[in-house]
Amino acid sequence: MTGRLPAHLEVSGLIRRASAAGGFAMVLRKGEPDAGTILIVLLENGRNARLFERIPQADGTRKWACTRQEDSENKQDFADYLTRREGRDPDLWVVELDVAQGERLIGNGDDC
DSSP states (O other), X not given: OOSOOOHHHHHHHHHHHHHHTXXXXXXXXXXXXXXXXXXXXXXXXXXXXXXXXXXXXXXXXXXXXXXXXXXXXXXXXXXXXXXXXXXXXXXXXXXXXXXXXXXXXGTOOOOO
């Protein structure tokens, strides 16, 4: 048995935390319920989209890291990137959280 929380439970928890913080959340793509990879799109008032995903660390843990930020001049590039990721990973979850200081919901104080 692994110490990893099933993806559907983690996504549910993220949605509840965003709601409790006065924000909104939406599942953009539902992946494999137990072991699916989770991507989080953080927004503030529908703007400044940032993509977070877990990156393996040297100590074996996996830390949330910002891997992409929406370019205000070319917003389509961000959407295209998500579409490509979805095409490569059928188990992928994509969750959008629109909440102030969303990084705090994933335990990450770092911003893009």
